Amino acid sequence: MTITVVLVDDQALVRGAMAALLDLEADLRVVGEAGTGDEALDLVLRVRPDVVLMDVDMPGMDGIETARLLRERGSAARVLIVTTFGRPGYLRRGLQAGAAGFVVKDTPARLLADAVRRVHAGMRVVDPTLATDSLIAGESPLTPREADVLRAARDGGSVADIAAAVFLSEGTVRNHLSSAIGKTNARNRADASRIANDNGWL
Structure with missing residues (x-):
């Protein structure tokens, strides 16, 4: 039986390399490629x-x-997330979003093909190092609103800019920023955004 695969990556070179590797497998066939989520x-x-x-x-x-x-x-496709960045928060968020597996891009071609087969068979596939890091890091300490505010803060705008972006008052944004800074043990909002991003919480 042939397993059909769609590749989604914003880098055409990466998509091409993955397609070439997977097409070498007799039971796998790449049927489409996309460069964005949309x-x-x-x-x-x-x-x-x-x-x-x-x-x-x-x-x-x-x-x-x-x-x-x-x-x-209602898509029945099994999603296997492949990323360069093995951030622990990505794993938890990905699985919560319905992904069936999570591997990093430096996974050898043979293991990547095997991961596709296992996911297709209904199993869950998770990079072991990433799973360990995720358990150690624990769940994100941020509320959904605090995460929204930190995402908006990554662009470096003023409190007024952030408030407009997330449809909150400036006072509420300041409160969320202060809370997020405390929870991430950061020096300031830029540091909090960096820490949260590095942990895959955003």
Whole structure:
């Protein structure tokens, strides 16, 4: 039986390399490629592949949000998230969004093909180092609103800019920033954003 695969990554070179490697496997066939989350949604719902290999970090909608929307829209495709950055928070958020597996991009080709097969068979595949790091790091200490505010703060705008972006009052934004700084043991909001981002909480 042939397992059909869609590749989603904003770097064409990476997609091409993965497609070439997977097409060497007799039982795997790449049936489509997308460079953004929006493109992936349309493609997956139209092509209906068995497995989607999805990058996390993409312009616009990231891979975790795309996985969540695919599940909400009734896609039966199994999502295997592949990323350069093994951030522990990504694993937890990805699995909560409905992803069936999580591997890093330096996974050898043979193991990546095997991960596709295992995910297709209904199993969950998680990079062991990432799983260990995720257990050690624990869940994000941030509330959803604090995470929203830190995401908006990454662009370096003023409190007024952040408030406008997240539709909150400036006072509420200051409170969320202060709380997030405390929870991440950061020096300031830029440091809090960096720490939260490095842990995959944003």
